[in-house]
Structure formats: C-alpha cells, structure tokens
Amino acid sequence: MTDGRPLLPPDSSVPVIGVLISGRGSNLQAIIGSIAAGHLAARIGVVISNRPDAGGLGLARDAGIATEVIEHGRFQSRPAFEAALVARLAEAGVVLICLAGFMRILSPYFLERAPGPVLNVHPSLLPAFAGIDAQGQALTHGVKVAGATVHLVTPELDAGPIVAQAAVSVLADDTPASLSARILVQEHRLYPEAIASVLAGGWHLEGRRFVVG
Numbered sequence: 001m002t003d004g005r006p007l008l009p010p011d012s013s014v015p016v017i018g019v020l021i022s023g024r025g026s027n028l029q030a031i032i033g034s035i036a037a038g039h040l041a042a043r044i045g046v047v048i049s050n051r052p053d054a055g056g057l058g059l060a061r062d063a064g065i066a067t068e069v070i071e072h073g074r075f076q077s078r079p080a081f082e083a084a085l086v087a088r089l090a091e092a093g094v095v096l097i098c099l100a101g102f103m104r105i106l107s108p109y110f111l112e113r114a115p116g117p118v119l120n121v122h123p124s125l126l127p128a129f130a131g132i133d134a135q136g137q138a139l140t141h142g143v144k145v146a147g148a149t150v151h152l153v154t155p156e157l158d159a160g161p162i163v164a165q166a167a168v169s170v171l172a173d174d175t176p177a178s179l180s181a182r183i184l185v186q187e188h189r190l191y192p193e194a195i196a197s198v199l200a201g202g203w204h205l206e207g208r209r210f211v212v213g
C-alpha cells in the first residue's frame with residue numbers, strides 16, 4: 001500500500017487527491033477550506049459524484065476544482081462503473097482517494113486498481129455502528145459516547161484500519177439530527193488532519209493497526 005515515503009506524484013511538490021461524493025459535500029468543503037488555510041498541503045485534482053444532483057459538485061466548481069459525474073446507473077456492471085472511476089482518478093494524477101459521503105460500496109475490483117490508498121470518514125466510533133444511519137443506530141443502542149472515524153477502505157464495509165477518531169458526548173435529548181450535527185463538527189476537523197497524516201507517509205500497517213513511525 002505504501003513503502004513509508006510521502007505520497008507524492010513524480011512531477012509535483014504537492015500531492016493530488018481525488019474526492020468522491022454523493023451528496024451535500026460538507027466534508028469536501030472542510031477539505032477545501034483546510035487546503036485554502038494552508039493546513040493541508042494538497043491539491044484536489046478532481047471531485048467525482050455518482051449523482052448529478054450532489055450539492056458538493058457546486059462547492060467544488062465554486063472553488064475552481066474539476067468535477068465529473070459518473071452515474072453508476074448508466075453502467076452495465078459494477079466493474080464497468082468502477083473502471084470509469086479509476087480511469088478519471090488516474091487521469092487527474094491522484095495519489096490518494098478520499099470518500100466524503102460517497103454512497104456506493106467499492107469492490108475489490110476498484111481497490112486493486114485505484115491509483116492510491118482510499119480513505120473514508122464514517123459518523124461513528126468504529127467498529128460500532130457500521131453501515132447506514134450510524135447516528136440513529138447509536139441512539140437506539142443507548143451509547144453515551146459517539147463520534148467519527150477516518151479509516152482506510154478495504155473490501156469489508158467500514159472495517160479497514162483506523163487512521164483517526166474523535167468522540168462526542170450523547171446528550172439525553174439528542175435526536176439523530178442533533179447528534180449528527182455534533183459529530184459532523186468533529187468530522188470536519190478530523191478528516192483533513194487524517195488526510196495530511198496519510199499523505200505525509202512514514203506509516204505502515206501492523207495487522208489491521210495504522211502505525212505512524
């Protein structure tokens with residue numbers, strides 16, 4: 001996956017990342033903001049959405065970032081859809097792929113061909129509450145602490161090595177909306193930081209543990 005060196009493209013001092021979205025794109029906006037503020041040394045080469053109506057596409061365009069709509073429904077098969085994703089990411093020269101509310105499961109076909117590691121942000125303290133409606137699952141279960149996880153993507157859903165986590169308290173009167181909003185604040189801080197640490201290199205995997213140094 002990496003030999004420990006920084007993830008740099010051969011012709012640039014700033015690594016190029018690709019962001020895959022399906023919706024509003026608040027995490028994409030956090031990444032854009034972190035780059036603009038000088039906290040994340042990277043360039044977004046392309047934002048790809050599988051939905052033409054994703055709000056995040058407008059955020060990317062407003063920031064002058066190349067966008068692409070690759071609708072899964074227009075492809076005969078999952079590998080054909082994923083091959084199109086891989087081709088566009090490779091064309092943009094990305095060395096890291098960041099899922100930011102991308103609502104398609106990526107198969108081993110994609111993961112074996114992607115031009116770099118794949119990261120995801122998930123609104124729970126994994127391994128608790130994988131899958132959809134993680135915040136609702138947390139409330140139903142009655143946990144007192146919830147949070148956000150950034151992890152490397154592997155074929156098993158929301159189960160890859162954990163890069164970073166942040167916790168939030170669950171309040172007695174929380175609703176899925178109020179808990180989601182509190183977790184989202186942490187996602188927006190955590191995801192750019194985790195992207196920076198993956199891009200910096202100097203990490204390796206020990207079993208399923210993400211180890212820096």
Ligand code: GRF
Pocket residue numbers: 023024025026027028056100101102121122123184187
């Ligand atoms: C976030 O809660 C993220 O954790 C989950 O999908 C949501 C995406 O939100 N994977 P946004 O599109 O980044 O606003």
